[in-house]
Amino acid sequence: MSTLRAALCSVGDELLAGKHPDLNAPYLARELQALGVEVVEVAVVGDDEQAIAAAVTRLASRAELVFVTGGLGPTLDDVTRHGVARAAGVALMLDPKAHDQVTAWYRTSGREMPASNSRQALVPEGAAVLANPVGTAPGFEVSLEGGAVVRVLPGPPSELRAMWEQGVGGRVRASLGQGTVRVEQRFHLQGLSESQFSDDAGAWLERAANPLVGVTVARGLLTARLVARGATEAEARGVLEPLATQFRVRFQPWIFSEQHATPEEALVEALAARGLWVSAAESCTGGLVAGALTAVPGSSAVLRESFVTYANDAKESRLGVGRELLEAAGAVSEEVARSMARGAARAAGADLALATSGVAGPGGGTPEKPVGLVCFGVWFQGQSWAGSRTWPGRAGRAAVRDWATAHALVLGLRALEGRLPLEPER
Amino acid sequence: MSTLRAALCSVGDELLAGKHPDLNAPYLARELQALGVEVVEVAVVGDDEQAIAAAVTRLASRAELVFVTGGLGPTLDDVTRHGVARAAGVALMLDPKAHDQVTAWYRTSGREMPASNSRQALVPEGAAVLANPVGTAPGFEVSLEGGAVVRVLPGPPSELRAMWEQGVGGRVRASLGQGTVRVEQRFHLQGLSESQFSDDAGAWLERAANPLVGVTVARGLLTARLVARGATEAEARGVLEPLATQFRVRFQPWIFSEQHATPEEALVEALAARGLWVSAAESCTGGLVAGALTAVPGSSAVLRESFVTYANDAKESRLGVGRELLEAAGAVSEEVARSMARGAARAAGADLALATSGVAGPGGGTPEKPVGLVCFGVWFQGQSWAGSRTWPGRAGRAAVRDWATAHALVLGLRALEGRLPLEPER
The missing domain is CATH 3.40.980.10 (MoaB/Mog-like domain)
Structure with a gap:
């Protein structure tokens, strides 16, 4: 080497x-x-x-x-x-x-x-x-x-x-040397920090290792690159495959794609391959989920329409979220996010809908609903899911919105892949 | 010095x-x-x-x-x-x-x-x-x-x-020296390239000049910084003011703010100061205009709802764009953009609405409507305006969308400032 x-x-x-x-x-x-x-x-x-x-x-x-x-x-x-x-x-x-x-x-x-x-x-x-x-x-x-x-x-x-x-x-x-063949495999991950990744990857990250594992971070997304070298391609592949398999197992919860560097590309491709339509109902991300999806060339085959519903009135009139629910649970709640996703799917005639409602900051946080809390709703072909994540609010409004956008898109991918515990709608 | x-x-x-x-x-x-x-x-x-x-x-x-x-x-x-x-x-x-x-x-x-x-x-x-x-x-x-x-x-x-x-x-x-006082003035510009700026600024950009003029570029927006030095603040201001005045005259068409580095911050502040509401109807920008506006803390005071209408059906059903118009002029046309803005303002109950419809690429261009062409519609308190710009499509889909987003926001600012030739609605 x-x-x-x-x-x-x-x-x-x-x-x-x-x-x-x-x-x-x-x-x-x-x-x-x-x-x-x-x-x-x-x-x-x-x-x-x-x-x-x-x-x-x-x-x-x-x-x-x-x-x-x-x-x-x-x-x-x-x-x-x-x-x-x-x-x-x-x-x-x-x-x-x-x-x-x-x-x-x-x-x-x-x-x-x-x-x-x-x-x-x-x-x-x-x-x-x-x-x-x-x-x-x-x-x-x-x-x-x-x-x-x-x-x-x-x-x-x-x-x-x-x-x-x-x-x-x-x-x-x-x-660098006759006969050295190099093969590589990439994994794209979302939802863990670079330092968590380093801790979990441990000795895999050593500089002289073969395969060599490198990682880059952009917009909160990690790309891990496994590069193996050998005298022949077969030898290099023989070095690469076992680690790639272990990598897949260890980082399975966070890998969103092996082909696509962004969740929007992966999701648009997955939707197009299945002939499905997507829509979004966005509060705290305010258009970034739709903006990410439409950044992908050809996205007009999977997205007809999407909604930015910032005010409660808009959530109610445009998406049919109940006023009682908004008052009882608050706009930033899993149940409102679920109802927003349902409403967007119906209004846009979409198979999949993604909803976000959160406290992006810097103001607006409370002890129960701090800055950085984002609730997500997913509606997929008559079933739904809701959940939430809290990111460190001190990272700033832009970071919270970017993380929430990527997370919403990954939730959509998981729904398509049958990896999200969707519940039948009442 | x-x-x-x-x-x-x-x-x-x-x-x-x-x-x-x-x-x-x-x-x-x-x-x-x-x-x-x-x-x-x-x-x-x-x-x-x-x-x-x-x-x-x-x-x-x-x-x-x-x-x-x-x-x-x-x-x-x-x-x-x-x-x-x-x-x-x-x-x-x-x-x-x-x-x-x-x-x-x-x-x-x-x-x-x-x-x-x-x-x-x-x-x-x-x-x-x-x-x-x-x-x-x-x-x-x-x-x-x-x-x-x-x-x-x-x-x-x-x-x-x-x-x-x-x-x-x-x-x-x-x-650097006792008694040297430094004062500065910033100008934020949109719509011209760094090389156009350099050509127009000419000798102002010389390295040893006082005031010193520097420029930085981000997302197609230019920030020019005039820094003057003198023995006292009065002397430094005396050096700065004449150039600042000349600068304002020479670059007036492109300056969107002297306070805010982005048009979204300038627009949200201008709307909030006037107690006005904004909405957008986005086709080629697909959510980026709403995403930019909601990136500004406090934007919930000026934006209740916004629309991503990618498909013609959505432009028709959500915004009331006439089918005949869509068929006759095409979705990428100034008249459709104007109609989209009108529809968004009505649907959202907004005072100002911004609409985009264009060919972001890489595909979809024709000799008459090449990649890079974006049509804009603005509706403001019962009056409207429509126009278009063509950016170099080879710069890529992301660049065209970013430029179009910034341009739409600047058009909104111009409407508020009375600098856009709005026409009364029929």
Whole structure:
């Protein structure tokens, strides 16, 4: 197994000005970690030839693999080529293959190439050109005297990702050792925190393990990635499968999909496959459940209509929630959520309906119904379910609403999968 | 005016693993830039004493101000203190003031202090402790032999921000020169790209300018920050006001607020101040307009109910859009959007209603109605308006939906402000 080290250099004045976070270094770091390569340092420098050269030289003394991103544009302030050439101690030259790529890009997009863009065909002498399938600027790869290999890639995240997925990633993998085959399996989880996950995963998360288990978190959803390596695919699969099976057992309550990174994608696909319609009745999530479902292309095949019923009057008139129930149990109650789901299903003629009613905060909490309490109702083909969760209200209104949205969608998935204890409607 | 340079060091194995982007360096970079301090480099290193010491030493040779964030927790892998002490060439010692802060934090939160947490009171000999108002780990400030001042702050963004705003920022500002007073003015804009803004702002964006103009972009919204400095507040204001006035004139069509960073906050406040109710009828935004409005605390005072009408049937039955109109003009048309807004206002009993109907993509585009076309309808107290915008569909479904959501909210604001050419309803 490889014990190579990598160092990353992100180039751009806009990064030093804090205009946006650097997303390229985390992306490359995750991809490299999945290949078993350890990232030892990230440097962010401005569009400054000398600073780039100094950073590349230094990083090349710490790591065998150096990745430089950004500063490959056509304008005069894009000097990454110059900085890397300086670090390599060679001149820049116009590479005919790179020039062809730049002109071909303009030809296929039907535009004339500005003269300044021929600058993008400059590479350090002796460098290999790396094709860019989605933009004008090709990348390149050059070896430094100490033996480090420096790969230079464009800064726009979509171009970087396309180049990595369609060539550079494979090139790096191949360089890690002939005959090493890598297979991976992803699990998408909802409802547990990263620290709970770490506690439960225990030794699985060790850095040198095979399979290697990595986890990323976004919007409260966890993605665990199991990567196994072996001399052959069969060997790698033989390493992967037992852990994947154990993983499925240990984390079963939280896994919502092995294919889809978000519960909305998983739910829209599951509904479309069954030819079913969904609707929502939202109070505290205020449109986010519908917003998530309609974020999925093709969702018009599963959602005709959805309801945001913030006020009690709207719950009553639009969804038929009884006034007595609202007064007795309160709007934030499991029974009201159940009644909201029933009403949305009927009004929209849906097979599945999801309802939320909670205290998103920051105000409105009481000792019995604190900020962070959210009640959920699910109606599915004549049966219903209601329940509640309390999230830490101090995490803020946005976090509570995001968690509640994801949870509602996962409840819908569970209902479809027969994993929710639905009760027949009276 | 100061010409000091700063360098930032973000510490954490999770950053090198790419688990999440580094948000602390961009935050500090923006704050420092607003003080007229140039950030020359950002280094990201792991929880590794030697790597931290090497990075701090190197950054201190490039910049007068060094900020280190992260790795101040109570566990054994938090070694930032040790790394900085090594760079300063001094020992760590238990600081009584820091120890008081750590124990006080536990006392006020009613919990017992774990023994490991006394580790958080260790600081390099000769360092000044920086109070942390919202967490256990205090920061510290230490001068290196070459003269650079190193400030070490906790990694959780909320703690870092609280420390900056409640003390460290003022300390840095004070160190930049006695008598320099800084005043700022923000403008929040929607509907133009960062490059359009840069073209129009021209020389205002020069780095050494006073006032200094900075811009950040999030969800397609721009925030421009004008920062003026002077020997007295009156002098700084005298520098700021003329540019602020010119800015208001030049960017008037795009400024939606000088107080609120998002159009939903501005709109909810404007509605609440007037005692008005809002509703939405959403097709392509599918709940995001309602989701944005209800993201604002207190929005229940302005929104009772909102509608997601994805299918034509729902537009017809829920909002009363005529079948003939839907068939003649198509669902994605200004007249249908106008009719949707009218229907939502009536159904919800709202004073203002916002409607969206568009082609979010990736599929569904035609030569006449391409991906990226969104039609908007606004109904306000018996008058209405309809219009459309076409965004570049290749930016993706999520971007088109986000832009359309922000645009709908800004249209609502314009209606309230009398800046939208509303027509009396027939």
